[in-house]
Amino acid sequence: MDVQEVRKLDAYLKRVFGNQKIRVVPRPKKDDSAEVYIGEEFVGVLFVDDEDDDRSFQFQMAILEEDLADSE
Numbered sequence: 774m775d776v777q778e779v780r781k782l783d784a785y786l787k788r789v790f791g792n793q794k795i796r797v798v799p800r801p802k803k804d805d806s807a808e809v810y811i812g813e814e815f816v817g818v819l820f821v822d823d824e825d826d827d828r829s830f831q832f833q834m835a836i837l838e839e840d841l842a843d844s845e
Contacts, residue, residue, distance in 0.1 A: 774806070774807050786809065795810070796810045797819060806819060819832050820833065
């Protein structure tokens with residue numbers, strides 16, 4: 774992912790989720806993914822999928838059981 778692509782993904786996620794605190798940050802030494810934060814909290818990873826010459830992005834977010842306890 775180049776800087777321009779990261780900026781586009783950042784703007785897209787902010788718009789789709791209606792949250793200006795979302796940040797997409799390039800990963801050090803990785804060019805196939807970027808990290809996603811809300812404020813300072815890490816929430817997931819965006820991966821590039823170039824399969825079949827059709828570029829797309831996959832967002833992966835892990836939800837820990839301990840995080841669910843705060844929702845009750």
